[in-house]
Structures are given as C-alpha cells and as structure tokens.
Amino acid sequence: MKGGTVDGFTMDNTLGESILTHPDMKMSKKWAIYSCNEGNSSYWEEPVLEWVNSLKQAEEPYSARYIGYMVADACRTLLYGGIFAYPADKKSPKSKLRILYECAPMAMVFENAGGQAVKSKMERMVIIVPEHIPRLE
Template sequence: MVAREPGTTPFQIDLRRHLRENEEDRDLTRVICEIATASRYVIHSIRTGELGVAGTSNLYGEEQLALDVLSDRILRKRLVHSGVVSSIASEESSEILSVNLTGKYAVVYDPLDGSSLVDVNLAVGTIVGIYRGEDILQRGRNLVAALYILYGPRCTLVYSTGNGVHEFAMNALMEYTLVQENIRMKPSGTIYSPGGQRNKYTPGVEKLVQALEAKGSKLRYSGGFVPDINQILIKGQGLFLYPHLQDKPEGKLRLLYELNPMAFLIEQAGGAASNGRERILDIDPKAIDHREPVFIGSKEDVAMAEKFVQEFG
C-alpha cells in the first residue's frame, strides 16, 4: 500500500483518497464513488421507505418489494450519471441496459440482496461487479473491481480492484472512511454458514457438514448473503455454502450478480470459491440468470468441500 505521512489515521482516509493513492483509473474511481453515493440514498430508503410489495416480478418470477425497485432505480441513475459506464445488468431487470457506447466499464449488481429480511430488521446489502468493456457475460476472473455494501448496525463498504481487500465505514457525514486495509483469510475456519434445507443435501454435502461439525465449527447463518460473507471475511475465517440440492442441482445463487463479485473479493483476501467441481471465477456465464452452487471461504474448507462433493456427489 501507499506510504502515508506519520500520524495519518485510517479515519482520515476516505474512499476517493484511498483509490487515488493507489493510482486507480480515474473512470473506475468515478464508478466506485458513484455507487458509494447511491448507497446513501439506499440506506435512507431502508430506514424510512415502504416495505410492501411493488406489484411486479423480477426475471426469476419472484415478487419484487418496493425497496428492491427503488434501490435498483437509485443505483441505475448514479451509474448512468457517471458517464463512463457502457452497459448495466441488474438482478431486478430482465434485460441488459446499454448506457453509453463510449463507456469503459460494464457493471452488474444486485441492488438489495436479502431485501425480504428488512421487515424483520436483519442486515441486507448491495453487491457489485465491474468489468472492462461492454460485455456483461464475462467470467468472474475478468472483473476489474468488486464491492459490497452492508446495511447493518453500521453501514460498511468492502472493495477490491485486484490489489487487496479494504473495508470502509460510513461516518456521521455519510462519507466512507477507511477501517482496515488488506484483509486476509486464514487457511481454515471455525464457523460455517449453510444455506438450503439440510434434508435435501446430497451425500457429499451432508458428509461435509458432518466433518465441519466434527472439527468444532459453529453454525452462523443469517439468511443474508452479504452479512454472512462479511462475517467470514472480516473474521478472516470460515465457510459459506449454498450447495446443489436434491431438487435443485443448479443451486440458488446467481453467478453474475452474487457469486462472481464475492468470489473475487474472497480470493483477493486469500480464500477460495468453488461450485464443488471448479473455481467460481472460471465458469462461463450462460445467461444473466445463470445459477451455481457455491462453497466459499477459507481455502482448506473449500478444498474439503470439493473433496466430499467429488467423492460422494
């Protein structure tokens, strides 16, 4: 990281300065900062907005909440406003939006992941992936940046541009200031977050869970992808899984909007992400609604998941 003047504290370093110090592309900096600005309006909407249904469905046939639609609109507006975005794909839309033929970056996002948890006051988040060019359907390994924003007791932003993973917190002025740089994962963890119904797990996944329990791992699952990944990343250890199920072999989570950005961040911190047979970031997306199983977190735990899945199915 950049050497700073003696006496400089993390809380004096805001997001824009951090990007500038690391000599990030000016247009990429603009995109990331526009997303950070959008999150101010999203968190305000979560705290004060309508929690009912919007009367519409997304491309998966799922009923949209008013907050989903509003969050999508806020993010889309800021990305268009940036002037440097070529195309946009949102989990809440069935179409790829062409924005600017001269734009440098394609952006994929889930505007409010876990929105159904808002009415019971659990943490939710925004997930974003950024590619160079205008092609949305790229492998995750081509990402130039990924980030998520967690709307919890604190509002935090975690990002990577391929040079480590860094955490920021929103202050009283609604500006993001640095909390920690270069977050690192331990090889093995002591917590696990298992999604899906356990009675529908395949034999390999059931053996994995038994092995995790046998080594003393504690179950920590909120039902929200962003807070569960944040827990593993900030604690520096653990495993999140939403596996293939007996009646859902393709898994639940979307490769484009959820898995690729999170896999990019976890790998940048020294972890791993797999569908049980191959690296998440190496999977070719077949469509914008492509889903995959996922095992993501500490490297040794992910390797153990792959071993059991490949041996027992």
C-alpha cells in the same frame, strides 16, 4: 481474476459517508466458523450432508453461523475466517445464487483476500462462464 486488494469500509452516519476501517483484508488461516442454510439440509445430496457433519465432528468442531443475507455472511467470513457454502439441493439443483452478479463478484473478493471460491468439484468460481446473461425486460 486476480488484482488489487480488498478494503473494508464502514458507514459513519454522523459523517454521512463510508470510512476505511479494514485496509488490505486477508482471509484468516484459522477456520472455526461455517455458514450455510442447514434448514435446507433435508434436500441436500448425501456428500454435502457428510461434509457439513464432518465440520461439526472435527477434532476442533466448527461453529455454525448463518444470517441468510449473503453479503453479511460473506463479510463475517472475510473478517473472521471460515467457510461460506450455498450448496445446490434437490429443490434447486443449480443452486439459487446467480453466477454473474452474486457468485463471481464475491469470488473475486475472496480470492483477492487470499481465500478460495469453488463449486462442489473444486472448480474455481471466477473461471465459470455463465450459461446466459439475464436481461431486464
């Protein structure tokens, strides 16, 4: 699902509109930041814990940054490079992020900016078909 560029806009309250501030955004090749909710780490599977610990203990350790608001965490990752992760855990084995309206749109943005968006076994997020389509009742 490739196509188009990723442009970043910033709200200018004096004008009352968004202005183009980051045209044709590209993911940085230097990754120094990781973003995940380590408050859930006691519920993670062992391979996830090992992976996060490997980021902290690398020759050039990653810095942890986590806001808890997916759009803000993703925006920072786009601007400065790095990794955003929301691993499934023992409380939420299928994860809490919804494929159709959270993961897929964000995956398309990241791939169009030259990044990757994958599940735990490196399956691309943009090719995953949702099991069901949520409906408003």
